[in-house]
Amino acid sequence: MSQIVRCALIQTAQTAEAEKLSPESIKEEMITRHLQHIEAAAAQGTQVLCMQELFYGPYFCPSQDIRWYALTEAVPDGPTIHLMQEYAKKYQMVLVVPVYEREMTGVYYNTAAVIDADGRYLGKYRKTHIPQVQGFWEKFFFRPGNLGYPVFQTAYGKIGVYICYDRHFPEGARALGLNGAEIVFNPSATVAVLNSVQKLPELGGKQRLN
Numbered sequence: 001m002s003q004i005v006r007c008a009l010i011q012t013a014q015t016a017e018a019e020k021l022s023p024e025s026i027k028e029e030m031i032t033r034h035l036q037h038i039e040a041a042a043a044q045g046t047q048v049l050c051m052q053e054l055f056y057g058p059y060f061c062p063s064q065d066i067r068w069y070a071l072t073e074a075v076p077d078g079p080t081i082h083l084m085q086e087y088a089k090k091y092q093m094v095l096v097v098p099v100y101e102r103e104m105t106g107v108y109y110n111t112a113a114v115i116d117a118d119g120r121y122l123g124k125y126r127k128t129h130i131p132q133v134q135g136f137w138e139k140f141f142f143r144p145g146n147l148g149y150p151v152f153q154t155a156y157g158k159i160g161v162y163i164c165y166d167r168h169f170p171e172g173a174r175a176l177g178l179n180g181a182e183i184v185f186n187p188s189a190t191v192a193v194l195n196s197v198q199k200l201p202e203l204g205g206k207q208r209l210n
Contacts, residue, residue, distance in 0.1 A: 088116065
């Protein structure tokens with residue numbers, strides 16, 4: 001990839017007190033806020049935009065509260081992906097959209113969908129490495145990903161996706177590089193000090209964006 005690609009990242013705080021609102025209300029608020037950020041990014045010429053891990057809700061994994069199952073939806077046939085397809089097409093922008101995926105009742109994944117600049121759904125990555133320690137009860141909410149490490153040919157280059165905790169394990173990043181990824185995004189719900197743009201030796205100096 002020799003051309004310059006203008007990328008943007010969205011990392012938002014939860015403004016409302018999550019414990020006082022329903023998951024559905026939180027989801028509606030967060031999607032509304034993100035649509036405003038997408039519009040602002042488009043005005044600045046963004047070509048590829050990545051949202052944070054589980055972008056339409058809080059990072060709920062410090063709990064083991066089943067109410068968060070209400071945030072699950074199908075990928076790609078759920079309402080959020082359909083909405084983001086419209087925005088991708090409207091702004092000719094590639095979108096990386098991390099959501100709480102429901103394959104069927106009781107089978108849930110931490111997933112990122114990739115949508116091309118013409119609004120086409122290209123595919124998804126499911127988070128592979130699922131931590132289960134105090135404060136990170138992710139196995140209560142997610143199954144480990146089972147789709148490998150796909151690379152998506154977009155209008156602006158070949159994109160791969162890791163999700164948050166995956167970044168501690170090099171084999172997937174290496175697989176993405178060998179599969180031709182030119183940009184690897186790592187949507188995360190982690191603290192700011194761990195968010196950075198890093199060089200990946202395994203990818204020949206290509207960038208990973210957290």
